[in-house]
Amino acid sequence: MFGFILRRLAVAIPTLLLLIVLSFLLMHAAPGGPFTQERALPPQIIANLNAKYGLDEPLWRQIINYVWGIVAHFDFGPSFVYPDRTVNQIIAAGFPVTLTYGGIAFVAAVLVGVSLGVSAAIRQNSWVDYLAVGTSIGAQVLPNFVMAPILVLVFTLWLGWLPGGGWGGPIYWIMPVVALSTSFMASIARITRSSMLEVLGSNHIRTARAKGLSESKVILRHALKPALLPVISYLGPAFVTMITGSVVVDMYFSTGGIGRSFVDSALNRDYAVMMGITILVGALTILFSLVVDVLYAWIDPKIRY
Amino acid sequence: MIDTQQMQSLAARMTEAEVKGRSPWADARRRFRRNKAAMVSLVILILVALFAIFGNSLAGWSNEEMDFEVMGNAATMGMPSFANGHYFGTDDLGRDLFSRTVQGTQVSLMVGLIGAGIAVIVGTLYGATAGYVGGRTDAIMMRTVDILLAIPYMFVLILLLVIFGRSMSMLFLGIGLISWLEMSRIVRGQTLSLKNREFIEAARATGVPGWKIIIRHIVPNLLGVVAVYATLLVPLMILSESFISFLGLGVQEPLTSWGALISEGAGTMNYGTLWQLIFPLFFFCITLFAFFFVGDGLRDALDPKDR
DSSP states (O other), X not given: OHHHHHHHHHHHHHHHHHHHHHHHHHHHXXXXXXXXXXXXXXXXXXXXXXXXXXXXXXXXXXXXXXXXXXXHHOXXXXXXXXXXXXXXXXXXXXXXXHHXXXXXXXXXXXXXXHHHHHHXXXXXXXXXXXXXXXXXXXXXXXXXXXXXXXXXXXXXXXXXXXXXXXXOSGGGTHHHHHHHHHHHHHHHHHHHHHHHHHHHTSHHXXXXXXXXXXXXXXXXXXXXXXXXXXXXXXXXXXXXXXXXXXXXXXXXXXXOOHHHHHHHHHHHTOHHHXXXXXXXXXXXXXXXXXXXXXXXXXXXXXXXX | OOOHHHHHHHHHHHHHOOOSSSOHHHHHHHHHHHOHHHHHHHHHXXXXXXXXXXXXXXXXXXXXXXXXXXXXXXXXHOSOOSSSSOXXXXXXXXXXXXXXXXXXXXXXXXXXXXXXXXXXXXXXXXXXXXXXXXXXXXXXXXXXXHHHHTSOXXXXXXXXXXXXXXXXXXXXHHHHHHHHHHHHHHHHHXXXXXXXXXXXXXXXXXXXXXXXXXXXXXXXXXXXXXXXXXXXXXXXXXXXXXXXXXXTOSSOTTOOOHHHXXXXXXXXXXXXXXXXXXXXXXXXXXXXXXXXXXXXXXXXXXXXXXX
């Protein structure tokens, strides 16, 4: 197991470095410098600014400085647009918010999705089953940026139950979580249902039933674990899409997470912030897929690592 | 959502199929026709395509023209009505929503088709080459794909759009850059099982060069998987584009797309102009639905054992 994790890390670290270098080169290739404005600044000021941010050094040196700053000090450098704020501060302001509703949405999607999928598979062709299949089809065409306006329309404008945006107590969490998690819940329910149906038809379940185990024991002890394998392998991509979805949630509900900072910096051309967030998300993605792989290898006895 | 397991099962089926008498394609066509959901979806797709192509000649207004009687007063005067020629109503600026929806449909469908097209061409060639050549080349090529897949592509895409300017070509390039990755994996898997078959061996024995074997003998046998995957990929591409347009980073005015229209409609629904959200959303949803059903139907038709 230890060797397996090491081998995965051996791929993960170059990936991350590649992502950092690539995004740095992209930023460097951008037409116009970070200080290009509509009103041209005097060349001396530009030179001073370049010197201040270290942009007058050769490219390879800048890259090394940037990578070193991230690796050694976890420092993404200063923002180019807001001179008094560093990228770290901007990320630190939004990240806890994203983590809160993102975490709740993720856990909710897994719990509700799996339970819905399992109950649909146990009672195939019953109303539970139809509900699960129906919602999972519906949710495919209702991505978060469609869910968000619909939720606001119904619960804020028509019913007036929930605040339409902002960030505060748990009542502010409801709509972001629902908007973010619905489509994953549906996908997880669909995947769980089909793999559960497959497992329930397999030999070892027949054996378990034949030796007289109670139905709940058969499901929980013997069927659930193998049925969860496809769900686990879905969690990796789901996590990425969910982080991406948080951009919409932040934009639409004004929750103030990093998604908002990302889009704002995109519109302001604040490359340092964009890169910082991209790299952070990339690192999280890589870390998460590592965790998923380890989890998978741990659950599935057939995998030799 | 594309299910890798089902795709693999389909891939296996496409390589092993040795149906006597009827060709697997004729078989599949028969099964597809019997699938009601898929047939209805196909009809819907054709209607949406016709709407995109001929919608403009039905429209009472062009998409750039502003109706000054309505402008600034959309909530009370811009409602859908046949009397003033705004079948779907107008937006805040008094532009006709019907022709805007036609235009958005054109753009979104184009993005979906081109994105899927790039995925098909690049992914098939890449995957087939990696699978056919094998060995270290294969290892390096597929490792590259693994690494690229680990990059949070939506963020990189936005980075690209901001840095190199928002334009249609950049959007296509950005979406095309990432869409082929999964495709190449699936194609490679199938190529691996194809390349030891007798007809490939025969081609090699008669001295056909490698690239010709890939193009002439391997790619045609991949068609089934590629077709299904491409059909399921189109809605995902449309979703990606809409996502970016919803954030205001996609296509620019006067061009528009479903995502941009939904974003606009969502932004103004507080003012009681609900039709600005409903019409684009309707087209968006039915098209995605239809694509998913046609893709599933195709898969079931080509791989009947997995039902």
